[in-house]
Amino acid sequence: MSVTVEVSNLIKQFDGGHVRAIDDVNLAIEEGEYLVLLGPSGCGKTTLLRTIAGLEQPTSGDVLIAGSVVNGLPPRVRKVAMVFQSYALYPHKTVLANIVFPLKPEKLPKQERESKARWAAELLGIDQLLDRKPRQLSGGERQRVALARALVRAPHVFLLDEPLSNLDAKLRASARDELKRFQQRVGTTTVYVTHDQAEAMGLGDRIAVMDKGKLRQLGHPVEVYDDPADTFVATFIGSPPMNLVPRDGTLVGFRPEHLLPVSHVTGERVDVTFHVDRIEHLSGDRHVYGTVSGLGEENRVIARLPATVTDPVTPGEAHAFGVNIDRLRFFGAESGTRTEPIRVDAKHG
Amino acid sequence: MAELVRDAPRRQELDGTRRRLADRDGFLAWIFLVPTVVYIIVLVAIPFFLAIAFAFSDVTAGNPSYDWVGLENFSRVFDDPVFWQALRNTFVFTAISMVLIVVFGKVLAMVLVADFRGKWLVRFLVLLPWTTPVALSSITWLWLLHSIYSPIDWVLRNVGLIEDNSYFLGKPALAMGSVIAVHVWRLVPLAAVIMMVGILSIPDDLIEASRIDGAGFWRRLFEITIPLTFPLIAVAALFGAIFTFTDMAVVYVLTGGGPTNSTHVLASWSFVRGIGGGDIGQGAVIALFLFPLLLAAAILILRSVRKMETI
Ligand SMILES: Nc1ncnc2c1ncn2[C@@H]1O[C@H](COP(=O)(O)OP(=O)(O)OP(=O)(O)O)[C@@H](O)[C@H]1O
Ligand SMILES: [Mg+2]
Numbered sequence: 001m002s003v004t005v006e007v008s009n010l011i012k013q014f015d016g017g018h019v020r021a022i023d024d025v026n027l028a029i030e031e032g033e034y035l036v037l038l039g040p041s042g043c044g045k046t047t048l049l050r051t052i053a054g055l056e057q058p059t060s061g062d063v064l065i066a067g068s069v070v071n072g073l074p075p076r077v078r079k080v081a082m083v084f085q086s087y088a089l090y091p092h093k094t095v096l097a098n099i100v101f102p103l104k105p106e107k108l109p110k111q112e113r114e115s116k117a118r119w120a121a122e123l124l125g126i127d128q129l130l131d132r133k134p135r136q137l138s139g140g141e142r143q144r145v146a147l148a149r150a151l152v153r154a155p156h157v158f159l160l161d162e163p164l165s166n167l168d169a170k171l172r173a174s175a176r177d178e179l180k181r182f183q184q185r186v187g188t189t190t191v192y193v194t195h196d197q198a199e200a201m202g203l204g205d206r207i208a209v210m211d212k213g214k215l216r217q218l219g220h221p222v223e224v225y226d227d228p229a230d231t232f233v234a235t236f237i238g239s240p241p242m243n244l245v246p247r248d249g250t251l252v253g254f255r256p257e258h259l260l261p262v263s264h265v266t267g268e269r270v271d272v273t274f275h276v277d278r279i280e281h282l283s284g285d286r287h288v289y290g291t292v293s294g295l296g297e298e299n300r301v302i303a304r305l306p307a308t309v310t311d312p313v314t315p316g317e318a319h320a321f322g323v324n325i326d327r328l329r330f331f332g333a334e335s336g337t338r339t340e341p342i343r344v345d346a347k348h349g
Numbered sequence: 350m351a352e353l354v355r356d357a358p359r360r361q362e363l364d365g366t367r368r369r370l371a372d373r374d375g376f377l378a379w380i381f382l383v384p385t386v387v388y389i390i391v392l393v394a395i396p397f398f399l400a401i402a403f404a405f406s407d408v409t410a411g412n413p414s415y416d417w418v419g420l421e422n423f424s425r426v427f428d429d430p431v432f433w434q435a436l437r438n439t440f441v442f443t444a445i446s447m448v449l450i451v452v453f454g455k456v457l458a459m460v461l462v463a464d465f466r467g468k469w470l471v472r473f474l475v476l477l478p479w480t481t482p483v484a485l486s487s488i489t490w491l492w493l494l495h496s497i498y499s500p501i502d503w504v505l506r507n508v509g510l511i512e513d514n515s516y517f518l519g520k521p522a523l524a525m526g527s528v529i530a531v532h533v534w535r536l537v538p539l540a541a542v543i544m545m546v547g548i549l550s551i552p553d554d555l556i557e558a559s560r561i562d563g564a565g566f567w568r569r570l571f572e573i574t575i576p577l578t579f580p581l582i583a584v585a586a587l588f589g590a591i592f593t594f595t596d597m598a599v600v601y602v603l604t605g606g607g608p609t610n611s612t613h614v615l616a617s618w619s620f621v622r623g624i625g626g627g628d629i630g631q632g633a634v635i636a637l638f639l640f641p642l643l644l645a646a647a648i649l650i651l652r653s654v655r656k657m658e659t660i
């Protein structure tokens with residue numbers, strides 16, 4: 001069972017209006033979609049999630065689940081399941097009792113409840129831990145218990161608040177993969193909060209990028225990466241971030257991996273002179289720091305040369321680099337939002 | 350390491366020894382324990398053994414010379430029906446008071462943590478009984494429960510619930526009830542504050558998780574709040590029970606043990622016999638009777654707390 005989740009004109013203020021945690025957000029999540037909420041710390045991701053869950057009431061605007069307004073309804077009737085960043089397992093209950101707990105309001109016989117809980121535990125591979133208390137579990141096991149508790153009563157919506165942030169890097173990668181496959185299997189509409197862009201790019205059907213309580217862009221990971229709606233998204237996503245070069249009241253942007261020695265740029269391109277300062281070697285790639293001239297004002301940029309590009313690049317020297325003209329993005333210098341392309345002198349390569 | 354210290358200049362060696370003295374946990378533990386040990390010996394152990402000694406003697410207020418009389422005091426105490434009445438009263442008083450205190454304390458604690466307008470006033474009023482000296486508040490209660498001028502009677506009469514005055518302190522059952530009521534009124538604020546601390550110590554996300562999991566008020570109360578605060582409640586209840594068990598203030602001020610010795614508890618009976626009546630031997634026997642009961646209660650509750658494995 002999966003449903004749509006929608007928020008419209010949602011505003012949430014704290015402290016009598018001093019803090020605007022969510023500032024007029026409109027967002028429609030499709031049935032069975034895996035939406036990732038991405039944004040820097042303090043941008044209102046958790047607040048948005050809690051408002052959808054019913055733990056916070058909106059200051060104004062609506063939350064719709066399955067097409068009907070649920071403002072003012074308590075969490076339990078919204079049929080949402082939430083995994084907290086801290087997992088919030090009940091410390092005095094065993095793993096089994098933790099997983100059974102959400103089933104109690106449904107008037108099922110005890111045995112049926114337990115067999116459902118065992119099914120959920122098996123699905124997540126924690127069926128051998130059922131008699132333990134949460135404090136006897138590792139971080140990864142706790143996360144799985146929290147997930148099992150969330151899915152056991154087949155909720156309409158999953159809300160996950162940075163569920164992987166307590167895990168180490170290696171476990172996080174495998175847990176991310178597991179989570180995605182699990183969601184595809186059950187097909188439940190999922191909202192996943194993170195401030196880790198790698199997680200967002202890897203997991204999301206769509207990504208919603210937030211900043212200071214506002215929704216900046218909503219789209220496919222590829223779309224958000226390739227066609228950022230504004231300079232915030234352009235520089236928040238991608239590491240190293242998109243290069244921005246001022247030119248005639250506009251900012252010309254291009255990703256570091258598209259700034260290459262001229263011989264490697266195919267199609268129509270703009271030529272620049274790249275004064276190299278410094279080179280970093282990172283997992284096979286070369287990150288080249290320097291200044292470009294010839295595209296607009298002189299500006300500091302970063303180029304990312306993949307391992308396949310073996311041209312010599314020497315710090316302290318100027319090199320002939322180029323960017324494919326289709327890879328250029330344009331933003332208003334004042335507003336920061338996307339604008340129409342402006343003319344740049346191009347050459348065929 | 351030792352060689353290094355020996356080779357080092359003199360001042361460093363001094364520093365080194367001093368640090369090592371402060372590092373010795375066992376030594377420090379003893380220093381910190383000394384005041385407690387002295388306190389316990391002077392104010393607990395000595396009176397305790399003195400009481401045991403008196404229990405086997407014919408010491409009275411008028412004749413303090415010590416003569417061994419064996420078990421005579423014990424047989425005299427046990428032959429007295431007032432003692433058995435007081436013993437029964439002590440249990441009834443403690444059990445009923447503690448149940449009421451825990452229940453009302455819990456309810457009040459939840460009122461205290463709730464968020465509403467003017468809660469500082471409610472919190473202040475709730476804590477008032479605890480801050481009032483019991484002798485003072487009992488006098489107010491004496492008036493409230495007065496045989497002729499009781500305002501409670503007046504209200505009940507005017508509402509039409511009773512015909513005649515209740516004589517709260519004049520009938521044994523009502524008098525015992527009044528004693529319990531005043532004692533509960535006195536201890537509930539403290540219980541509420543202790544339980545409030547317990548409730549506040551539960552992480553918010555656990556409460557929120559239980560709301561998401563569809564638990565209503567009662568399920569949340571019985572499956573989350575109470576289990577998580579149980580060790581605190583148990584320890585507080587233990588102290589409350591011991592305090593109640595040995596307390597005589599309310600009985601003494603409100604009824605003086607009357608009517609006809611029907612509301613005495615062990616502590617007040619021991620006081621009346623030993624200090625009021627001057628028969629120190631009998632007073633000691635009655636007071637000693639509290640000891641095994643308290644010991645059993647303490648062991649019982651501490652054990653149940655230890656058995657609870659939480660967090
Ligand atoms: N209960 C509250 N009272 C007052 N301000 C709050 C409250 N909850 C959140 N805020 C504020 O709202 C803003 C958004 O908070 P939120 O927790 O949603 O951020 P977040 O995007 O989840 O950040 P993080 O990635 O660090 O978890 C912050 O500025 C925060 O200080
Ligand atoms: Mg957050």
